[in-house]
Amino acid sequence: EVQLVESGGGLVQPGGSLRLSCAASGFTFSSYWMNWVRQAPGKGLEWVAIIKQDGSQKYYLDSVKGRFTISRDNAKNSLYLLMTSLRAEDTALYYCARVVTGNTGRPFDYWGQGTLVTVSS
Amino acid sequence: SYVLTQPPSVSVAPGQTARVTCGGNNIGRKSVHWYQQKPGQAPLLVVYDDSDRPSEIPERFSGSNSGNTATLTISRVEAGDEADYFCQVWDNSSDHPNWVFGGGTKLTVL
Numbered sequence: 001e002v003q004l005v006e007s008g009g010g011l012v013q014p015g016g017s018l019r020l021s022c023a024a025s026g027f028t029f030s031s032y033w034m035n036w037v038r039q040a041p042g043k044g045l046e047w048v049a050i051i052k053q054d055g056s057q058k059y060y061l062d063s064v065k066g067r068f069t070i071s072r073d074n075a076k077n078s079l080y081l082l083m084t085s086l087r088a089e090d091t092a093l094y095y096c097a098r099v100v101t102g103n104t105g106r107p108f109d110y111w112g113q114g115t116l117v118t119v120s121s
Numbered sequence: 122s123y124v125l126t127q128p129p130s131v132s133v134a135p136g137q138t139a140r141v142t143c144g145g146n147n148i149g150r151k152s153v154h155w156y157q158q159k160p161g162q163a164p165l166l167v168v169y170d171d172s173d174r175p176s177e178i179p180e181r182f183s184g185s186n187s188g189n190t191a192t193l194t195i196s197r198v199e200a201g202d203e204a205d206y207f208c209q210v211w212d213n214s215s216d217h218p219n220w221v222f223g224g225g226t227k228l229t230v231l
Contacts, residue, residue, distance in 0.1 A: 035220070045156070045164065045207050047220035059218055062122070095163060104218065105211035107154035109175070111163035 002026040002110045004096050009115030016086050020115055022079040022096030030054075030074035033099035035108060036081045038092035038117075048094070049081065050104060059104075064090075086119045093117075123212040125223035132229045139195040141226045143208030146189060153191040154209045155184060157202075158225075164207065168193060195228070203230045 008020040020036070036048040049060045049070040058070050069082040079096050093116050097108040126144040133139040143153060153171050156164035167178050171186040181196045195202055208223040 037220075044205075044225040045158075045209075045222040047222060050220070061219060062217065097164075100169070105152060105213070107166050107169040107209065108156075108164075109166055111165075113163055 004112035006115035017084040020081040029077040040092045127223040141193040143191040151210045
């Protein structure tokens with residue numbers, strides 16, 4: 001059974017940093033593109049970042065470029081999101097999501113349950 | 122950047138047909154994916170590549186895409202279909218490729 005379990009969320013002050021993790025199981029993690037998607041309270045979905053199977057390609061939402069870094073450790077079946085210079089508008093539930101086998105344009109077939117990040121003083 | 126526009130809400134009586142639209146410039150040239158999200162749950166893929174369905178999704182869910190509008194159609198709507206629906210496309214038209222989601226449509230079953 002495919003499982004994605006996020007962790008690392010919490011309350012952080014503006015300007016602070018946080019590292020999110022996503023533990024994957026039930027599939028060959030190293031064979032899939034992976035994403036982070038966020039959802040502010042009561043709002044819609046917003047894609048944040050995507051990383052290729054071997055980590056050689058990464059793309060970001062413009063508003064997080066230079067502040068967030070997506071990475072992965074295929075030996076540990078884990079996806080990460082390092083978030084720095086956090087702002088109030090980064091407050092959201094952060095999901096990790098798997099891309100269906102193939103290239104970047106394929107849909108997301110599995111999602112975790114999310115980890116909540118709250119940026120507030 | 123590419124923008125997807127969805128109506129905030131759609132209402133339909135049980136047994137009727139619901140249509141949720143997703144507007145975008147020449148969206149017919151892109152592959153559109155649709156997700157269902159119920160309160161407190163993660164999104165669930167219900168239609169991909171405009172009109173294909175994952176095996177576990179009922180045939181009542183279908184999609185189409187042409188011109189500037191993609192449409193998710195839910196036939197014989199049931200109470201359990203009440204949820205938020207989001208469309209999604211991959212925008213690789215610039216040197217900053219990215220995923221774009223529509224703002225979401227809340228489907229209310231009357």
